[in-house]
Amino acid sequence: MRRLAAGGAIDRTRPLGFIWEGRKLSGFAGDTIASALLANGIGVIGRSFKYHRPRGVYGAWTEEPNAIVDVALGARHDPNARASLVPLEAGMVVGGVNAWPNVRRDALGLIDLFHRFIPAGFYYKTFKSPSWGAFETRIRAMAGLGVMRPEPDRLLYDTRHVETDVLVVGGGAAGVAAARAAASAGLGVMLADDRAAWGGVLQAEGGVIDGMEAAAWAAAAVGEMRGATLLGRTTVFGAYDHNAFGLLEQRRDAAGGWAEERVWLVRARQVVLAAGAIERPLVFPGNDRPGIMSAAAVLQYVRHYAVLPGREVVIATNNDTAYATAAALVAAGASVTVADARPEAPGRDGLRVRAGCVPVGTGGRHGVKWVDLALRDALSNRERVRCDLLAISGGWSPSVHLHSQAGGTLRWDDAAAAFLPGVAREGWHLAGAVTGPVGLGAALGQGHAAGVAAAAALGRVVHVAPPETPARAVEAPIGAMWFVDVADRRQWIDFQNDVTLGDVALAARENYASVEHLKRYTTLGMANDQGKTSNINGIAALAAMTGRAIGEVGTTTFRPPYVPVSLGALAGMRHGRLFAPIREVPAAADHLANGAVMREYGGWRRPAAYLRIGETVAAAIAREAASVRQGVGLFDGSSLGKIEVAGPDAAAFLNVMFYNEVANLKVGRLRYCLMLRETGVVFDDGVVARLAAERYLLSPSSSHTEGVLAMLRAWQQTEFPAMRVVFHDVTAAWATFAVSGPRAGVLVGRLSSDIDIGDGALPHMAVAEGVIEGLPGRIARVSFTGERGYEISVPARHGAAMWRHLLGLGEDVTLYGIEALSVLRAEKGFILIGTDTDGMTLPADLGITAPLRNKAVDFVGKRSLLTPDALRADRRQFVGVLPEDPGFVPAVGSHAMVDGRSVGWVTTSCHSPALGRSIGLGMIEGGRGRIGETMEIFHLGKTSRAVIGEACHFDRAGERLHG
Amino acid sequence: MLRLPCPYCGERDEPEFRFAGEPAVRPGSDVGDAVWAAYLYMRSNEKGPHREVWSHAGGCGQFFLLERDTVSHAVLRALRPGEAS
Amino acid sequence: MAEMAAAGLAEGIAGAGVRVTPVEAGRIWLVSGVEMPANTVAGGQYWLAPGRVLVVGGAVPEGALVSEVGDGFVVLDIGGARWREILAMAGTLPAGALEPGMCAQTLFAGVRMLIAGRDGGIRVFVERPLSAWLLDWLRQAATSFV
Amino acid sequence: MRYSALSLVRQGLAGQTGWPQAWRSPSPRSVYDAVIVGGGGHGLATAYYLAKNHPRRRIAVLEKGWLGGGNTGRNTTIVRSNYFFPESAAIYDFALRLYEGLSQDLDYNIMLSQRGILMMGHSEHDMELMTRSVNAMLLNGIDVELLDAAQVRAEVPLLNFEPGARYEIHGGFTQRRGGIARHDAVAWGYARAASALGVDIIQGCEVTGFDIVDGRVAGVRTGLGRIAAGSVGLCAAGHSGVLAGMAGFTLPIQSYALQAMVSEPVKPVLDTVVMSAATGMYVSQSDKGELVFGAGLDLYPSYAQRGNLPVERDVIAGMLEMFPAFRRLKLLRAWAGLVDVCWDYSPIIGPAPVGGMYLNCGWGTGGFKAIPAGGWMLAHLLATGRHHPISAPFDLGRFTSGRLIDEAAGAGIAH
Structure with missing residues (x-):
């Protein structure tokens, strides 16, 4: 066991049993899976992506490249969890991934023997014949890490949208100091840190602030902040336009059925970035064995998790930070040798320090056993040192991800051997290790100053003094070392994707010399950790290989998310029924009670057909259509748009908006009109009613109501601001029912109403307002079925009751749905926008040409009707398509063919109960000139024949409207 | 995520807004095909x-x-439309 | 047939810290030709756009165009200790936009709505056809509170 | 040196030190017969086909950043030719046929995986529009099949067939020859082959202006100095408008950000490309195991190649509606390309209003799948000054005549 007897921020009173690769182990509350595995002496926890080399835990937090594991707990399963980030919970079942039979003994480890022949990008140079497809299946099976479970995840995901005065990213020394200052100025502060406790690395590195132990100071400072939103266990994963941020919180208090992940979408007026820095590995031959870990991570495992990853430790470093790890290890009873790459490395009491030395080789298959050290410059004085832990530190890279995403610039600093933030974005203030190597004092000072600056930018003054900490010895500068200049180029830069120094040399040799080419050609930095440990080492190696300065090579683009974020969390509640809103008609419950099959049409849920017991949808449609022709049918048209247009200039304005003439429409009359886009394309059709000299009522199709309203407003506000016309969308306020059929008049006559529905007072295409069954309403003579038709509108609240009442007015009333209506209108040859028409259809294609000839005033789209293409003779025109075989219904979407070429298509087809045969409508090139012609109809390789005819197949004279 | 200033409602988030094209002066319906096509389809599409x-x-x-x-x-x-641009 | 039953309003929702109660707001009119400061509420009159307001309750208003639309809305009061969290789940309305006397039209769970500040919560005016969907959304959102 | 398994073994024994440069990086000469502006897939393909089909020309490709760094390096790698109009089917299928032989032709494995592409229908109306498209494509000679719901379920069992799903799956149609290809490899393959045929590929060379003498282009002004040119080809997707502005004309193009995302790599779960118009998303699984997905445009003009949350969350919600099992996977990376979109969603290929200058742009969201054809057509224009029969319908003049090729409308999306 590697667990230390005492210490650590774990709860030794709460042991947590879990399963690792089928074996029962245990850790404590406060462990991560990684710390628990290390505590149980587990060395190999995974295999690298390409060569399947054994991988152990390397890091302690988001930098971890190796510890990808499969974690299952109850309903939760994560095939690619990072062990260093997952808090251990009782009963967790954890397993390695991408290895067979298991990570300890992985058969695919044999691939490593052929590494010479499969360098970076080898797959571009081979697998070309017979074809990539011949090899792909096997290669795909070897790729990928975890195994996704096919069952849907039923958890619910929460999302929060909030604003804040100051967002502080990072709750370490600098972040807490900044938040403390800003909060004292009375500002709304949101402090986010991805760890469970405040203080960040202070827990491990210690120190004294304002006389208190550092981590205790952090906790106290946060506790005293009034009005702050404190988000622990929360990662700021992305910076977007206008200071918008995406945050991922790992909650512990999620309600039953809700996932622990919650996404916050935050808008901040001022931003303090105190995200710290990430330690880089040293690059040397054989630096990828299990037991080779980040020195900073080892410090956290010893101090925070009371885990001693090794007893015989060699520390290889090129900077001072690793000496804190050395001290902690010695205090925990380990024997420590330090190889410091810098010639004049400072001596430390109780430590064997070998100055100017670097690792040049390692040994140990499933865990490091020894490391060869040698003098860096001459690579002489080679000495093998036994060890079971090799803690390495190659320097620190500031976490400038968010700064860069938001457009902040970067500059290479040789002294710090790092890309430091250059010009920050307006309203951003950077503090702490993100600005470069800083001691605790500097970090606190910068943090406080950032809080003061943020407050000042919002016109506020800070009311706390900056935190004090005793001065510390200034750290000696880093001795940058990017790799060991030996023939053995198997020096790992990206541990997960197995990218070595040799691969960078190959990329440089083949002229993949841009940093972006290096990344894409070698896959460097494209793994789960997105290059947190590998990018800078890769850039430095490329610079050396191509004779350029590191700053000149530059970095690849920092992209969200900072850590992988679950897709379910990003989708939030938009799932299942709640994926997208849908509108209901007022009588919805009654439709269902009467056997309606409800479907979505244009954003509304509407009855497609009303099924009787044992009836199929097709049979119901035919029955409904036939009964409307013979008797009387009732249809729910409540979803039809209703836009009131009023004002002294209403008539003039609408005359520009519509294709048809509407200014001369008499009061109390209706007219069927088209509305065009400026391109001349038919955008929508519908009935226009003139209710008064200065008041119209438009009824656009259900799916186009919002679009028509937006178009009216756009033109009035931007093109005709002087016109006195206003628009009211009253669609939802009215329920509208169509009563259609030869006996429709009889049924409507039974309504108690002051509206005279006699043909004299209310002829076809007329409308009257009045009182119906004690309710204010309208009756309009309009028909989309071709039968005598009445549209009855009453306030929506009474819609269901009115529908039931109408149904009860006669025993022979048949309910008909949209599908039957579609058959009836097809028999009449009436168009359906979006079915018969599309994004290219002009009015003349539908045979509606009078307005273009007669209308004096210019209207929307008019000029587009006169372009060469608009006047082309072979445009597709709307015609009837009568199948030669009356029993055969051609599929909608069949094409009319002339010697193998499509000359148009069938837009509508069905069996017509009224005609006792199949009918169709279509858009056919030069269609009106082909009346009477028989054409070949093509569908999925089979052909049939049909005769082109008039669109209207039934009651061409339209007598039934008035009969 | 954009934060746009509605001249009436103040600043709101991107999902509440719709881009409605580049401002264009509508020519009469007697102009030549090329002028009408430029009005319909050509875009300044500035970078900046x-x-x-x-x-x-x-x-x-x-x-x-x-x-x-x-x-x-x-x-x-x-x-606002019509305001001194 | 005067006793047409008023369409049954959706029953309320009572989650932990969240209460959604339907409101019988009386008659409502959409009125054009009336100016008032943007996004404010005064005496049952809610700003919708320049020259357009929603008038709730009271006598029939005057205006260039007056349309009775009470039947087109379902009015809900959202309250309870954690109503602000429901608002934060549904949209990005800035906090300051809902002080008493203020109103705003915004996307709430993707649905366009008029929202007015009240003490202890908000009053929302949602299009009747979308009210069922919204209540489904609110029901699910309310289960997120323990 | 030819690429092959044998050469890999031989080089392996020599520590992989013997490989030559994949392409040369010369400094620009002062004059070329043809200068191609834009070093992405289309530009490099143009250079290759110009050098190969019309030899004995001095050709340069000018790329302001790194080759393949524009949309070629940012798209979701889908290849298909299931287009509605004969003109579109001709050019996209010409590209797909070139793709099918490209690895051998370029001696560079572009990892073309013809795993099929499945477009889904979520209503009877969707299926009717799809039938119209399928029949049009069959008549265009494109290999497509209409599928009912059961057949879709057999192809991709992971899809959401739960009753009461918000967008039930009614069926769909598939093009078996569609699929994906490794986008970077297409750029690198063409660059290597073109360089070998003598084309000068000049990176880090931004065009800042044109020399136009009585209506005809004579040269290009760049960050690395002036270059004289007999003819100039523009194929800098996203920046077409900027280049046109420098040459004194405007284009019917608006530049939009088109976002794309990848998940963490998992073992194979999805063996075909799936697209759903209703939820607006498309997804495939890369050979490395990441799900690669995207959707429609961010619908406001932008030159910022940055991802953005609203459309990103819509895309993800849409994909999860189709694949509820993906909810547990994690987003690894999100970015955006910069696409120039024409009103009719078809490209602009042909002479520019300036003599000696030719356009290959406006590909919108469909540029990657058309790279080989775009290159072949622009090469033909640069070499002959005349349209290839396949490119003629896509001339800039179509906007004045109104003879648009509106693929969106063809597919029933009225806009």
Whole structure:
């Protein structure tokens, strides 16, 4: 066991049993899976992506490249969890991934023997014949890490949208100091840190602030902040336009059925970035064995998790930070040798320090056993040192991800051997290790100053003094070392994707010399950790290989998310029924009670057909259509748009908006009109009613109501601001029912109403307002079925009751749905926008040409009707398509063919109960000139024949409207 | 995620707005094909400061002119239609 | 047939810290030709756009165009200790936009709505056809509170 | 040196030190017969086909950043030719046929995986529009099949067939020859082959202006100095408008950000490309195991190649509606390309209003799948000054005549 007897921020009173690769182990509350595995002496926890080399835990937090594991707990399963980030919970079942039979003994480890022949990008140079497809299946099976479970995840995901005065990213020394200052100025502060406790690395590195132990100071400072939103266990994963941020919180208090992940979408007026820095590995031959870990991570495992990853430790470093790890290890009873790459490395009491030395080789298959050290410059004085832990530190890279995403610039600093933030974005203030190597004092000072600056930018003054900490010895500068200049180029830069120094040399040799080419050609930095440990080492190696300065090579683009974020969390509640809103008609419950099959049409849920017991949808449609022709049918048209247009200039304005003439429409009359886009394309059709000299009522199709309203407003506000016309969308306020059929008049006559529905007072295409069954309403003579038709509108609240009442007015009333209506209108040859028409259809294609000839005033789209293409003779025109075989219904979407070429298509087809045969409508090139012609109809390789005819197949004279 | 200033409702988030094209002066219906095609289809499509028409569709439904940098997405100016542009 | 039953309003929702109660707001009119400061509420009159307001309750208003639309809305009061969290789940309305006397039209869970500030919560005016969907959304959102 | 398994073994024994440069990086000469502006897939393909089909020309490709760094390096790698109009089917299928032989032709494995592409229908109306498209494509000679719901379920069992799903799956149609290809490899393959045929590929060379003498282009002004040119080809997707502005004309193009995302790599779960118009998303699984997905445009003009949350969350919600099992996977990376979109969603290929200058742009969201054809057509224009029969319908003049090729409308999306 590697667990230390005492210490650590774990709860030794709460042991947590879990399963690792089928074996029962245990850790404590406060462990991560990684710390628990290390505590149980587990060395190999995974295999690298390409060569399947054994991988152990390397890091302690988001930098971890190796510890990808499969974690299952109850309903939760994560095939690619990072062990260093997952808090251990009782009963967790954890397993390695991408290895067979298991990570300890992985058969695919044999691939490593052929590494010479499969360098970076080898797959571009081979697998070309017979074809990539011949090899792909096997290669795909070897790729990928975890195994996704096919069952849907039923958890619910929460999302929060909030604003804040100051967002502080990072709750370490600098972040807490900044938040403390800003909060004292009375500002709304949101402090986010991805760890469970405040203080960040202070827990491990210690120190004294304002006389208190550092981590205790952090906790106290946060506790005293009034009005702050404190988000622990929360990662700021992305910076977007206008200071918008995406945050991922790992909650512990999620309600039953809700996932622990919650996404916050935050808008901040001022931003303090105190995200710290990430330690880089040293690059040397054989630096990828299990037991080779980040020195900073080892410090956290010893101090925070009371885990001693090794007893015989060699520390290889090129900077001072690793000496804190050395001290902690010695205090925990380990024997420590330090190889410091810098010639004049400072001596430390109780430590064997070998100055100017670097690792040049390692040994140990499933865990490091020894490391060869040698003098860096001459690579002489080679000495093998036994060890079971090799803690390495190659320097620190500031976490400038968010700064860069938001457009902040970067500059290479040789002294710090790092890309430091250059010009920050307006309203951003950077503090702490993100600005470069800083001691605790500097970090606190910068943090406080950032809080003061943020407050000042919002016109506020800070009311706390900056935190004090005793001065510390200034750290000696880093001795940058990017790799060991030996023939053995198997020096790992990206541990997960197995990218070595040799691969960078190959990329440089083949002229993949841009940093972006290096990344894409070698896959460097494209793994789960997105290059947190590998990018800078890769850039430095490329610079050396191509004779350029590191700053000149530059970095690849920092992209969200900072850590992988679950897709379910990003989708939030938009799932299942709640994926997208849908509108209901007022009588919805009654439709269902009467056997309606409800479907979505244009954003509304509407009855497609009303099924009787044992009836199929097709049979119901035919029955409904036939009964409307013979008797009387009732249809729910409540979803039809209703836009009131009023004002002294209403008539003039609408005359520009519509294709048809509407200014001369008499009061109390209706007219069927088209509305065009400026391109001349038919955008929508519908009935226009003139209710008064200065008041119209438009009824656009259900799916186009919002679009028509937006178009009216756009033109009035931007093109005709002087016109006195206003628009009211009253669609939802009215329920509208169509009563259609030869006996429709009889049924409507039974309504108690002051509206005279006699043909004299209310002829076809007329409308009257009045009182119906004690309710204010309208009756309009309009028909989309071709039968005598009445549209009855009453306030929506009474819609269901009115529908039931109408149904009860006669025993022979048949309910008909949209599908039957579609058959009836097809028999009449009436168009359906979006079915018969599309994004290219002009009015003349539908045979509606009078307005273009007669209308004096210019209207929307008019000029587009006169372009060469608009006047082309072979445009597709709307015609009837009568199948030669009356029993055969051609599929909608069949094409009319002339010697193998499509000359148009069938837009509508069905069996017509009224005609006792199949009918169709279509858009056919030069269609009106082909009346009477028989054409070949093509569908999925089979052909049939049909005769082109008039669109209207039934009651061409339209007598039934008035009969 | 953009934060745009509706001239009437103040600043709101991107999902409430719709881009409604570049402001264009509508020629008469007697112009030549090329002039009409330019009005319909040609775009200035500036890289940098760009004049645009937007609507606050998810709010008050009003249309307004916006000068916006198409690289940084910085909002330069928001004007009610017809306001001194 | 005067006793047409008023369409049954959706029953309320009572989650932990969240209460959604339907409101019988009386008659409502959409009125054009009336100016008032943007996004404010005064005496049952809610700003919608320049020259357009929603008038709730009281006598029939005057205006260039007056349309009775009470039947087109379902009015809900959202309250309870954690109503602000429901608002934060549904949209990005700035906090300051809902002080008493203020109103705003915005996307709430993707649905366009008029929202007015009240003490202890908000009053929302949602299009009747979308009210069922919204209540489904609110029901699910309310289960997120323990 | 030819690429092959044998050469890999031989080089392996020599520590992989013997490989030559994949392409040369010369400094620009002062004059070329043809200068191609834009070093992405289309530009490099143009250079290759110009050098190969019309030899004995001095050709340069000018790329302001790194080759393949524009949309070629940012798209979701889908290849298909299931287009509605004969003109579109001709050019996209010409590209797909070139793709099918490209690895051998370029001696560079572009990892073309013809795993099929499945477009889904979520209503009877969707299926009717799809039938119209399928029949049009069959008549265009494109290999497509209409599928009912059961057949879709057999192809991709992971899809959401739960009753009461918000967008039930009614069926769909598939093009078996569609699929994906490794986008970077297409750029690198063409660059290597073109360089070998003598084309000068000049990176870090931004065009800042044109020399136009009485209506005809004579040269290009760049960050690395002036270059004289007999003819100039523009194929800098996203920046077409900027280049046109420098040459004194405007284009019917608006530049939009088109976002794309990848998940963490998992073992194979999805063996075909799936697209759903209703939820607006498309997804495939890369050979490395990441899900690669995207959707429609961010619908406001932008030159910022940055991802953005609203459309990103819509895309993800849409994909999860189709694949509820993906909810547990994690987003690894999100970015955006910069596409120039024409009103009719078809490209602009042909002479520019300036003599000696030719356009290959306006590909909108469909540029990657058309790279080989775009290159072949622009090469033909640069070499002959005349349209290839396949490119003629896509001339800039179509906007004045109104003879648009509106693929969106063809597919029933009225806009």
